Amino acid sequence: MVPPLVLDIDGTLTDADGHLDPRAFEVLPSWDAPVILATGKAFPYPVSLCHYLGLPQTVIAENGGVVLADGEVTFTGDREAAQAAADEFVARGGDLGWDAADTANRWRETEIIARLDADEALLREVADEFDLEVIDTGFAYHIKTPGVEKGVGLERVCETMDYDPEEFVAVGDSVNDASTFGVAGRSFAVANADDVAKEAADTVLDQSYMDGTLSVLESLREEDAA
Numbered sequence: 001m002v003p004p005l006v007l008d009i010d011g012t013l014t015d016a017d018g019h020l021d022p023r024a025f026e027v028l029p030s031w032d033a034p035v036i037l038a039t040g041k042a043f044p045y046p047v048s049l050c051h052y053l054g055l056p057q058t059v060i061a062e063n064g065g066v067v068l069a070d071g072e073v074t075f076t077g078d079r080e081a082a083q084a085a086a087d088e089f090v091a092r093g094g095d096l097g098w099d100a101a102d103t104a105n106r107w108r109e110t111e112i113i114a115r116l117d118a119d120e121a122l123l124r125e126v127a128d129e130f131d132l133e134v135i136d137t138g139f140a141y142h143i144k145t146p147g148v149e150k151g152v153g154l155e156r157v158c159e160t161m162d163y164d165p166e167e168f169v170a171v172g173d174s175v176n177d178a179s180t181f182g183v184a185g186r187s188f189a190v191a192n193a194d195d196v197a198k199e200a201a202d203t204v205l206d207q208s209y210m211d212g213t214l215s216v217l218e219s220l221r222e223e224d225a226a
């Protein structure tokens, strides 16, 4: 049997611009074990991706703030505090960087994100005043509740669905994947990963983005066939 997977989306199943690599449609629906998408994106994004990939909807969204497993959703993280911090950031002259529709935060339930061209120093200063933290995933700044992590989300999925986190193989690319790497049995950072992810991973891959992820999946299939 191939092992269950917990996969980050941006930087791991995408190219450098955040566009989904179409090879995901070949490899993920045919994976013969559970595949969990664990992302910093708001809840609707991984749910839609599961829908269009034809995968069961088991997702960790908003860096662990939202977890869906077995048809049950749980939330952690203080959206109101994050909103208050974001409002204060704007009041002090900051700009989150989104247009009026703000689809990045519109459906976000446990944190707030800003574009990477936002004033990072001001964002960190304000977040600190609200006892929140700011993480830089390489795709956005997340203003979030400390302790809300994808890895905690993976533990919750495993409790709900009666899996052992040790069975999972994790692939990711950034600071928000380090907690997953700590919980999963085996962990891989793609070559484009940031230093925190590389440090936390068991193995740093030679290849970037989906090329790296596919190299892991291929070797897992080979192990299974051996």
Ligand SMILES: O=C(O)COP(=O)(O)O
Pocket (backbone or CB within 6 Å): 008, 009, 010, 011, 038, 039, 040, 041, 137, 138, 139, 140, 141, 174, 176
């Ligand atoms: O939303 C982000 O900032 C990054 O998303 P990811 O966790 O899927 O890489």
Ligand SMILES: [Mg+2]
Pocket (backbone or CB within 6 Å): 008, 009, 010, 011, 012, 137, 172, 173, 174
């Ligand atoms: Mg990522």
